[in-house]
Amino acid sequence: MRRFLVWGSVALIAFLSVATGKLWATEPVWFGNVSASRVLYINSAMDLASFEPILTEFVALHPDVRVAYRDVNTLELYYQTIKEQNKPQASLVVSSAMDLHLKLVNDGYAQTYQSSLTDRLPANFKWRNQLFAFSLEPIVMLVNKKAFPGALPDDRQSLLQTIRQNEKEMTKRIGTYDIRKSGVGYLLASQDARQADVTWGRLLEAFGSHDVQTYCCTHEIIDDVASGKLVLGYNLLGSYASQRARDDDRLKMILPKDYTLMLMRVALIPKGAPNTEDAGVFLDFLLSDKAQKMMQTQGLLFPIRPDLNSQNDPYVVNAPGPTGVIELDQQLLVGRDYAKQKRFIRNWEMALEISEEE
């Protein structure tokens, strides 16, 4: 009965994913010379916009490698990696759902890789030499300056206050992740609950009573904030939000003052993956000075290497309050505990008044 429930929930999630039309079916985007002798398959839950310059640079440096880049949702990435465990399609799997990736490593789906560049990575940015972080970015709120009623919030408390004071304006105009569909969304919510349980409870209650809009992906929320359909996006990935806020006057990125979660983007090489050699080369490239500087100067991502951050740089994270770095270790397994996850999602659904069948 229990077993049925576990697989049942997996099937349910799979079904939901299929329903959104994005499962396994996405065609890869190709980079590099068509006649290149080797192909590197990358499955990644990262917007191509942030990754494209890095991939282009990589194939320029390695003309004999062709990159097939497939953009996959974080949760799908997890199930796909498990599903393909006997014959993985991807040489490298990149995700922002640190917990799912760590669970993949813990459960034995990844293989070890070691190079001088991974050795240089501080111990808290990798695990077992199987999971490597290459970017550390803040989790932010994004507001539409014009549409936002009243003063812009600088932390969660002031956001709650704004919601209470402007019930009408805020109803249906807050957007956040659907934690059932997005792996990283779940991770951020569970970390919020861990960091400040009471605040999280109030926030959830306020979101529920004001018909919060749920999304699968960051860029859709950002689009809706920009268009004015939403006034605020909660728990967005800092790299995407900062890119858009830089180009769009209507948008403002806010790092919550009470605490700012810091998220790593991580990569692993599946056990038995094809062309692991080039996967390693690409991983080294991601950690190299060149790629890390590119992330910094072109505003693609927030680099992991602290030695590349300079105070003058606009893309350096300057959180106004304390930062809560989501630690890349066994604690992440707790958030993904079957019972805890089930209870957490159920509470979330109840708070947001969303039925399970939706």
Place this chain on the structure above:
Amino acid sequence: MWQKSLNHQSLSEEEEKNALRKAPSLRFRFILAGVLVIGIIAGLAINLIFDYSQKLADLSYDRLLRSALLQMDENVGLMRNEVSIDIPWSAFATLAQAEEDRVFYKVESIEQGFITGYQDLDSVPPKPPQLDQIQFYNQKYSGEMVRFAWIERHLTDPETAQTVRIVLGQTRLSREEMASAVTQKAVEVVVFIALVAITLIIIGSHLVLRPLHRIERALEERIMGDLTPIDINTPKETHHLKVAINHFMARLQKNLEQLENYTADAAHQLRTPLASLKALAENARDNTSADYGSPEKQREALNNIVKQCDTLSQTVTLLLNQAVVSHRLQTHRLEPIDLLEAIQASCREQAVTALHQGVRLSLDCELQDPLILGDSFSIQQMMQNLIENAVRYSGLGVEHATEVIVQLNEFDGFYRVKVIDYGSGIPDIEKERVFERFYRGRYDIAGSGVGLAMVKDIVDHHSARIQILDTEPKGTTFQVDFAKFTFGVNEA
């Protein structure tokens, strides 16, 4: 003689070197034994360390595992008659102290089945489960050896009772790392101590053997013929060696003295008969007077010379026998012999000579195999001297005694040999001196004056006892007591 031994040394220098090379080295044996013992001890220590470091690592990391398990256990509860668990983040933060170790767990209840964790984790503790008792054990899971902590307990509330089982596992990476770090450090220490000990043994062996070298040098540096005791300070352990060497040198000294005595004896013994021989010969040559010029007189003078030659020959034989006896006494070990056989042999030899002098020699013995520890040749020599002596003294005095009796009797613990003559006897005052070398009681009888001294030597060497008694009514009795030989007693 010294020269000879020097020659011997120089001749075989090459051989000696070879022999030295082949000879076992005391120092080498000492060091080898030391190294072996230390090696064995070090080996045992390292073995223990391997075992201990494993236990130590398990002990430390089991504490983390226990703490995490208890934190999980604390968060198990019943909610609407269903077991639920809310794993605290801190439980896994505890486990994260083993940085690289994978974590597996499973929570289930007997009534409700699987609750959370890894469903395919079927882990059975080695010992029969006991409620509320945490068990630790190793078991393979997910391709790796995993250390598991296991607990089972009852949950009760008024409406329901359930048995909950929590299994929490952690791979052994950190444990192995810690164990090998401990082992490495400890092995380094053990190896260091072993090396120091071996070095000390090598130095110690040198120091220990130094007194031997000192004795060796002291002996080497001596002038020829210096046989005085070694007089250098040596440690207790080499004291006995020093004493033995000194003892040996004392014996050598004694031998040398004996040799000197013997040479003096021989010279003394030969000088008198030679002088008398010379006198006789001169007489025969110089006496040309009619009186002495007659063929009869010349014949008589020649007879005297021949007689004197016989005496000289006898003396030389005696000296030779003495030399042989003293050599035998020094070189031959005493062994069980039949005393009677030796006495019989001497009597047989002497019987005819005695008869020529008008003395009848008789042996009086009824014993069977009287065994003593001795040297047969020396005993015979002793008997020969005693009998000769008795026969010689029988011819003295007013009445010519005609009988010499040899008796052999058994007593409790010893055999007594008696040589009895009925001659003129020895005055008491001389009895004490007859065994002195060159003492001759009566210069009117032929004799070397050596015979009884040799008898005394032989008696002493056999640890026997000799006494001179008077024979009734007149004459002398020599009485020698030999200890009996009994198997297993004298040998020891």
